[in-house]
Amino acid sequence: MQNEPSLPTPGSFDHAPRTRLVFGAHAVEKVGVLAAELGAKRVLVVTDKGIVTAGHAQRVEHLLQAVGLGVVIYDQVRENPTTRDVDECVKVARAAAIDLFVGLGGGSSMDTAKGCNFILTNGGQMKDYWGVGKATKSMLPLIAIPTTAGTGSECQSAALIADEHSHQKMACLDPKVAARIAILDPELTVSQPPRVTACTGIDAIAHAVETAVTKKRNPLSLMYSHEAFKLTVTSLERVLSHPLDVEARGRMLLGAALAGTAIENSMLGAAHSAANPLTAHFGIVHGQAVGMMLPLVVRFNSAEPAALRAYAELASAPEIACVSEGLEVARDALVARLEKLLNLAGMPRSLVDCGVRRETIPALAEEAARQWTASFNPRKISSDDFVRLYTMAFERRGDGA
């Protein structure tokens, strides 16, 4: 019976909204009052040079100073931060005797602030916190202010930090490291370069799609996934063609945050498992790598009836399709919309275009199968399956065929 809803029987979950969301145009102006509410006296703003150049760091500094808070800026954040970046940030935080973090920027700024928070408050090294709930002492409050609409890190209790030498990415999860408040101000995202808008937007959509089908999905996580998908899939084209449209930027920003909340509850799937080795070994930008693999993973997972139905229902949320037309029809409409957006966003569509060497496929597939996210994929997936997916990603053409 195709029309029966597919809501999974709720398994056990434990969900406490950890991050207060403050959304709206000019929301950033509340940062001083919100920091004071959290009892701050001295604040470390963790950000990158691009955000300083855009003027956002200075604005936040003035807003914090206006309510009498001391402010120190750490503006050395790099993409995909490593243990060295965290160590540098800790030195600054310790010397300034801070009592609150502001993570201002993309996912890397928030990851650096979170990584620094672990070490500053609990000591030791990043690898001590690799895994779930390894920190025993309380941490400093964090206010996250995203300037991209993508990672959803502002709503996640994870710091992603790579080892400086091995480049192994360590996911350090702890409820205490989640931002206490996320300030979602669409106007701050207008300054994103077009490539960043495209890559982070595709990543946010991939988060909505993957979280909607994982083994851990539940009625609560689906609520976030579906709403995130509706907001982002209908707005990405608009922000690409009209970057100054603040309303569309707002929908992307809120959608990315809701998708981040969905990840907290549902984890991710095989598109992320396949993407991570491509980023680690060939430097392919995360959103590009995820986008390239996502349509292939949707088709692969559709062999699992419950996943096929979940994709069809996801496609029905923003009326891309209707479940009553048939599950395959709805899934195909979903894939067609993803392909269209990937092309509009100028994403590379074949691994040939990304400098990946064909002979590396078996090693990449082994690594993909070992990713934590693979264990949540709705269809069991082996390294042989990843070999087939990577091979398809080599052989496809730019039109997604």
Ligand SMILES: [Zn+2]
């Ligand atoms: Zn992602």
